Amino acid sequence: MVTVLPDVETMITVLYFGLFAMSFDFISGYTGYLSFGHAAFYGTGAYFVILVANGKIPMLGTGTPFIYLLVLAGLVAAVLAVLIGAVSFRLSGVYFAMITLGFSQVLYVFVRDWDFVASNPRDGPAVLGRTEPFSIGVPGVDSLNLAIGQLAGDSVEGLLGFLSFGTTEVSYYMIGLVVLACYFAMQRIIHSPFGKVLVAIRENEERAEAVGYNTFWYKLGAFAVSAFFAAVAGGLFAGFQRSVSPESSFYFLVTGDALLASIIGGFGTLAGPLYGWLFDETVTEFLSKSGEGGGLLPYLRDHLGEATMTTELYNGLTIGQAIDTFLNGHAELYVGVIFVLFVLFIPNGLLGTVRDRLGGPVGKQVAARLRGDEK
Amino acid sequence: MTLLQVENAHTYYGESHILEGVSLEVEEGEVVALVGRNGVGKTTTLRTILQLTAPREGTVRYRGEDLTGRETHEVADMGVGWIPEERRIFTQLSVEENVRVAVPKDRDAREAIEQAFDTFPDLREFADRDAGTLSGGQQQMLALARGLVGENDLLLVDEPSEGLAPLIVERVAEALSNAAEDTTLLLVEQNLPLALDLADRFYVIDNGQVVDEGDADETAADDERLRRYLSA
Amino acid sequence: MMEIVLAGFIDALGQFLRPENLASVLVDGLAKAAIYVMIAGGLTLIFGLMGVLNFAHGSMTMIGAYLGGLLMVFAVGGASGGATRLLVFFLTLAVTFALLAGLGGVVEVGLIRRLYDRPPVYQILLTFGLTLILDELVRIAVLFYGMQPTSDWQAALGTKPWFLSESVDLGLISVSGLSLFEIVVGAATVAGLWAFLTRTRYGLVIRAGSEDAEMTEALGIDVRRVFTVVFALGAGVAGVAGTLLMWDPAWGASVPLAADTLLPAFVVVIIGGLGTFRGTVVAAVIVGMADSVTTWWFVNEIDFASLPEMTIFLILVAMLILRPQGIFGVEEVGGH
Numbered sequence: 016m017v018t019v020l021p022d023v024e025t026m027i028t029v030l031y032f033g034l035f036a037m038s039f040d041f042i043s044g045y046t047g048y049l050s051f052g053h054a055a056f057y058g059t060g061a062y063f064v065i066l067v068a069n070g071k072i073p074m075l076g077t078g079t080p081f082i083y084l085l086v087l088a089g090l091v092a093a094v095l096a097v098l099i100g101a102v103s104f105r106l107s108g109v110y111f112a113m114i115t116l117g118f119s120q121v122l123y124v125f126v127r128d129w130d131f132v133a134s135n136p137r138d139g140p141a142v143l144g145r146t147e148p149f150s151i152g153v154p155g156v157d158s159l160n161l162a163i164g165q166l167a168g169d170s171v172e173g174l175l176g177f178l179s180f181g182t183t184e185v186s187y188y189m190i191g192l193v194v195l196a197c198y199f200a201m202q203r204i205i206h207s208p209f210g211k212v213l214v215a216i217r218e219n220e221e222r223a224e225a226v227g228y229n230t231f232w233y234k235l236g237a238f239a240v241s242a243f244f245a246a247v248a249g250g251l252f253a254g255f256q257r258s259v260s261p262e263s264s265f266y267f268l269v270t271g272d273a274l275l276a277s278i279i280g281g282f283g284t285l286a287g288p289l290y291g292w293l294f295d296e297t298v299t300e301f302l303s304k305s306g307e308g309g310g311l312l313p314y315l316r317d318h319l320g321e322a323t324m325t326t327e328l329y330n331g332l333t334i335g336q337a338i339d340t341f342l343n344g345h346a347e348l349y350v351g352v353i354f355v356l357f358v359l360f361i362p363n364g365l366l367g368t369v370r371d372r373l374g375g376p377v378g379k380q381v382a383a384r385l386r387g388d389e390k
Numbered sequence: 391m392t393l394l395q396v397e398n399a400h401t402y403y404g405e406s407h408i409l410e411g412v413s414l415e416v417e418e419g420e421v422v423a424l425v426g427r428n429g430v431g432k433t434t435t436l437r438t439i440l441q442l443t444a445p446r447e448g449t450v451r452y453r454g455e456d457l458t459g460r461e462t463h464e465v466a467d468m469g470v471g472w473i474p475e476e477r478r479i480f481t482q483l484s485v486e487e488n489v490r491v492a493v494p495k496d497r498d499a500r501e502a503i504e505q506a507f508d509t510f511p512d513l514r515e516f517a518d519r520d521a522g523t524l525s526g527g528q529q530q531m532l533a534l535a536r537g538l539v540g541e542n543d544l545l546l547v548d549e550p551s552e553g554l555a556p557l558i559v560e561r562v563a564e565a566l567s568n569a570a571e572d573t574t575l576l577l578v579e580q581n582l583p584l585a586l587d588l589a590d591r592f593y594v595i596d597n598g599q600v601v602d603e604g605d606a607d608e609t610a611a612d613d614e615r616l617r618r619y620l621s622a
Numbered sequence: 623m624m625e626i627v628l629a630g631f632i633d634a635l636g637q638f639l640r641p642e643n644l645a646s647v648l649v650d651g652l653a654k655a656a657i658y659v660m661i662a663g664g665l666t667l668i669f670g671l672m673g674v675l676n677f678a679h680g681s682m683t684m685i686g687a688y689l690g691g692l693l694m695v696f697a698v699g700g701a702s703g704g705a706t707r708l709l710v711f712f713l714t715l716a717v718t719f720a721l722l723a724g725l726g727g728v729v730e731v732g733l734i735r736r737l738y739d740r741p742p743v744y745q746i747l748l749t750f751g752l753t754l755i756l757d758e759l760v761r762i763a764v765l766f767y768g769m770q771p772t773s774d775w776q777a778a779l780g781t782k783p784w785f786l787s788e789s790v791d792l793g794l795i796s797v798s799g800l801s802l803f804e805i806v807v808g809a810a811t812v813a814g815l816w817a818f819l820t821r822t823r824y825g826l827v828i829r830a831g832s833e834d835a836e837m838t839e840a841l842g843i844d845v846r847r848v849f850t851v852v853f854a855l856g857a858g859v860a861g862v863a864g865t866l867l868m869w870d871p872a873w874g875a876s877v878p879l880a881a882d883t884l885l886p887a888f889v890v891v892i893i894g895g896l897g898t899f900r901g902t903v904v905a906a907v908i909v910g911m912a913d914s915v916t917t918w919w920f921v922n923e924i925d926f927a928s929l930p931e932m933t934i935f936l937i938l939v940a941m942l943i944l945r946p947q948g949i950f951g952v953e954e955v956g957g958h
Contacts, residue, residue, distance in 0.1 A: 049743055102943045108742060109675050110946050113892055117938040120885060124935060128928040268881065271750060278747055345762055351754030358747045359736060440840055466842035478837045480830050490823075491830045492841045499823075540841065 023183050024165070025300055027190055027255060029293045034194045035248035035269075036276035036288030041201055042241040043274075044283035045210070046234055047217035048104070051112040051270055052119030056242040058265035059095055059122075060088040060249025062132060065259060068145035071131065077145045080154035081163075081254055085193070088250040089243035096242030100235045107220075116267055123265035141258030149254035151189040161189050163255050190251050194289075197244050201285055204240060213237050217283070275350065279357050281364030290365055298353070299346035392454075393418040393544055393574050394439065399448035401431075401438045408434045409445065410598035416544070421575040423589035423606065425582060426619055431598040432578040433475055436546040439576075440472055441465050452544070467494070471542030475549045475578075477533040481522030485513055485532060488521050492536040506535040510565070527558035534565055538573075545569065548578045563588060582611045582620065594619050634923035646795045647914050653801035655910025656808020657870070660863035661883045662890035662902050663815060664856030670832040670897025671852045673742060674734060677749040680884025681756040682722055682857045686864025687875035688760060689718045691778030692769075694868070704783035711781075711865075718861040726857025730850045753880060761877050775868075775875045782869045800870060807866055811859065812903055819899060828852055832897055889938040895951025904949055909934055 039053045063072070064084050070077045075087070103114045126132060133140035148167040152160030162169040168182035180188070204210050212233045215223040223230050253259050263269065272295075273288065280291025325333045361368055394416040401409035409431050416422045424432045437443040439450050441462050450457040457465050466472070480488050486503060493502040507514035510531045516524060521532060530550060537545050550566060551559045559581070566575065566588055579585035585592065586606045594602040596619045609616065637643060665679045693714040698707055729752065737744045764770050769777075786803050789796040819825035831838040831845050839845045863883070867873040873882070890909050894901025916930040926932075941948065 047743075049746070106942060106946050109746075109896070110892075110942060112746070113888060114939060114942040114946075116885075116888070117935050117942065121932055121935040121939060124928040124932045128926050267885070274747070274750065275754075341762060345758050347754050348758035348762070351751050351758060354754065355733070355748060355751040358744060358751055359733070362740070362744065442836060442840065461844070461846075462836075462839045463842050463844045466840050472837075472840040474837065474840075478834055480833045480837070482833055483826070483829060487826055487829075491826050491838070491843075494842060495823075536841070 022300075023187050025296050026293075027183070027187050029289070029296050030187070030190050030194045031248050031251040031255065032272070033276065033289030033292045034197055034251070035245050036273040036280070036292050037198065037201060037285055038241045038244035038248060039270065039273035040277045040280075040282065040285060040288045041205070041244065042237055044277060044285075045205065045213045045217060046237055048107065048234060048238075049112040050115050050238070050241070051267065051274075052099070052115030052117070053241070053245055053273060054265050054267060054269035055099070055115075055119035055122050056092040056096060056245035057249040057252070057269060058119075058126065058259075058261070059092045059242075060085075060246025061253040061259045061264045062126065062140065062249075063088040063091055063246070064149075064250045064253040065140045065142055065257075066132060068142045068149075069140065070144045078147045081149040081151060081250075082154050084149075084254075085247050085250045088246040092242040092246030092249075093239040096239045097235060100238040104231055104234045104238070116270075119265060119270070120267060123261055123267070126265055127261040137261070139258060139260035139262075139264070142253075149257075151193060161185050163189050163251075164257060165255075167257070186255055190255060193247070193251060197247055198286065198289075201240070201244060205285055209233065209236070275354055277364070278354060278362075279364055281367035281370075282362075284364065284366040284370065287364050287366035294365070295346075295350055298350055302342050302344065302346040302349065391418055392416070393420075393452065394576065395449075395451040396435070396439065397449045397451070399435070399438050399445040399450065401434055401443055401445045403434075403443065408598055409438060411448065412438070412595070412598065412600055413448075414593050414600055414603075416574060416576055418543075418574055420591065421570045421577060421589045423577045423579055423585040423592040424595055425579065425585055425592055425616065426595035428580075430595050432595055433548055434598075435595065436472065436474075436548055436576070436578060439465075439546060440470060466540070469541070469543040471537040471540045471545045471573075473533045473537040473545060473547045473550065475552065477529045479521045479524075479529050479532050479536070481520065483521055484518050485521050485524065486517040488532055489513075489535055489539055492539050494540060497539075497541065502539045506539050509538065509568075510535050527554055527561065530554060530558070530562050531565065534562070534569065538569060542573060544574045544576065546576050546578075549580060550577070551579060551581045551584055559584065582616065586611055631923065634919070637922065638918060642795050643918070645792075646797060647918050648911075649792075649795070649797045649801055649805075650917070651911035651914035652907075653804045653808075653910070654913045655907040656804045657863070657867065657873075658886055658890050658909050658913075659808055659903055659906035660811055660859065660866060662887040662894075662906060663811065663899070664859035664863075665887050666891045666894065666897055666899055666902040667815075667828070667852055667859070668856040669891065670899070671828055671835070672734075672738075672849050673897075674745045674749070674853075675742070675888075675896075676853075676856070677746055677884065678729070678752040678756060679749075679856070679860055679887060680880040680882070681753045681760075682726065682860035683864040683867070683883045683887075684875070684877060684880040685725070685756065685760060686718045686722050686861030687868040687873075687879055688764070688769075688864075689721055689861065690714050690865025691775055691781075691868045691875045693717055694781035695777045698781040704785050707781060707783040711783075715862050715865050718865045719858040722861025722864075723854040723858035727850055727854035729857070730853035734853065735846070735849075753884075757877050757880050764877070770876070773876060774871070778868050778875055779871065786869065804866060804870070811862065815859070815899065824848075824851070886934060889934055892938060893941045893948055895948025898948070898950040901948050901950030909937065912937060 035057050038056070039050060042048060042050045042053070066072050067075045067079055067084055068077055099115065099118045103111055103118070106114055127137055129136050148162030148164060148169070150160040150162045161171070163186040165182055165186070168186050170182050171180045171185055205213070212223060212228050215228070216230050216233060220230055249264060252264070276288040276291035276295060278291065279294055280289065281287030323334060357364060363371060392415050396412055396414050399409050399412045400407070412431065412435055424435060426432055434443060438445050439457070441457055441460055445458060452465070452468060452470065455468070480491070483491065489503050489506050490499050493499045507517070512528060513532060513535060516528065521529065524532065537547070547566065550562050554562065563584055569575065570588070575588070577585065577588060586609060589606040592604060592606050592609070593600050594616065601619060602615055604615070661683055665676055668674055668676050694710065697710045697714070702710070733748060733752070734745060737748055769775070786799040788799050790799050790802060819829060827838065827843055827848055831843070831848050835845050864879070867879065867883070868875045873879060886909065890905045891902055893908065894903070894905030912933050913930045916933045920926060920929040
């Protein structure tokens, strides 16, 4: 059967990577400064968590509660963002994108060969020194914590007498909790007077300056905030996967993925990137080789029958082989086509377009309609 | 005959309405000045004629042909030249290259350049220098030369005296009146005595509309009609 | 401990400064510079005129490498002599140039043209999306035809004439034939583009349009058409660069070549000053030299494999901090 949503494991990726994409959108979509090196902060968060877990960071024990690690990782990334931003925000446009890209690539290349982080830095570090699982909850209160991870995580049985969750499901809900909290925090900031200034900078920076705002500090502040949440996302990634590689964290194409999610979901709509990434993952899984979440290939195999699958299309190429060649595992291609179509025709993205139609944030509008309010 | 006819042109920059129905006519061989305060739409009128900022409403006719909606390079090809505000010479090209790039494809470049240098002997001296190193007056001469080698029948000249020393202004004025012998000029000029001196007729523009017009020879620079629209 | 490190360093410095070592670092640097100028040259032309930072440029280089490799593999038999192979190679360069220029023209007319009225970020986004599509299409084609069973494409590498794999004795040092060949092709490309830009009417129009497109248009020149030509030209140069890289074992035809060439190309273009061809040439030499010097130090003294790559990105960052408009960039021109 064809399911609408990807399986739970993929949904976990959607959550933490969606959070990273949101943090990217927080700076790029709201201020208009394209942070093309945002992966640096995601990577910082991911590496920080694993380095602490392996006892490589002085003064922090391997068993430091995960929640503390996430906050600390965020703070480290925020400091890094202030350092990078202090020199980068003197530039704008393409130059800003390039200098942030430059910084992140310096870090990527450095981490890739730094044997302090792992015995084989090219493959990246894995959690080795920590016996405690990464738990999300109130630190110090065992009963209010649940561990994440596919093998190391907790499972819950008989909650309220009838609910049972496996480790993956527990991870999903606990990571979801953190992502939700981060979303609300960013949401608060966007709707605060501070956030209004950010949008003013995007619309017309000169005017914002003329009105008396020191836009430099606002941009720097927003950069630090977005780096903080990017690192939290990276920390969740590391906590769940328990190993990371330079390519999956610091590399510039990781930023590219966030950009993809932001555009498809809606640039400058905080929740949009999460939906954008959900969309991306759904397409990817739909076209994946194994099709574990109920992808296209098993569906076609079930419904078309062997005779159709072996029908020759052209020069010995059967339908089955054609699907294998052009669809399976090549989601990038279709995601790319969709991305380009979005850039060309739906520049506001999924959520942005829905909002334009409804005339405001979806939640508010739907709620208003349900209440029967007249505009 | 009427060379240029602008009728009820409405032009916008984004959402701001700049020209609110400009109408004017230029006869072949005339020199016509557009005067008015800063920011009332004089430069925009020239840009509208060139279709650099096409009008949303109204028409621009050149030799009876409607220009609206055409590409700027087509308008230029029909014989409309532009000597823009702040001159906009190509600073990274040599003086000679600045002239050369303005020569139409079907014209012999060497001959055209020679002719330009004959008209502006100063430029010949600096032919190989980067145009960005020229003084303001020399740059203005170069911009004029660039407008003239295009063999244009109508030259749109924007603020030719702006930022130049009085002595240089005189030479620019002389060059313009020489140019006027062969071509038609539509001139935007803040320096009112200079404008009236060069022009046969003038239009006064205010708030995106033509509010007055007259014969330049019969009007003095301190005429009450003009002062109303020009003093701040 | 400190003394030992210091002594080792001084010893290595002495080694480095020996004439034969300096000379080979120099030649190596020039060979790298030749490659950098070729992967960045098209990018800088496109940016200079159109203000479009073409993220798909690396993909075009990569496609050039595959097309060049395919053409060579088809045309060259095992028995072909060195001179024949060289001749076929130059024909291949011409064909890949034409094919990639065609692709570039189609991309400009079909896609990029729609976005000139939008903020420049959209051009970055569009060309970024394009890389996803192009890279995946190539991946599909390579898989489908089983062209490249291992990560090195042996068939394409095997079309290299024998003398490019040999070392050439230059008295003091011996250098690889390939390095010399790369220097020659790079220099010829620079000379060709330079002549085109400064000696032809079209080159003049491109330079004028790069500085002030609107003014150029008002002189009766169809700048939109020039955009198409320049985008095609830039893509064609990328294709030529790719074909050259196809023979270099340090690069080689592979899908990741797209990203591997895109980033250094950005670095070179920005260091030189976005959109100035002269700056790009100088920057390519600087980056090539920095690359070869740090490569020598990595091989001989400093055990850090990413030293050259890191140095290149550090130069980028330092340049953007100290002089964002680049070596030859003009502040206002760079402010696209």
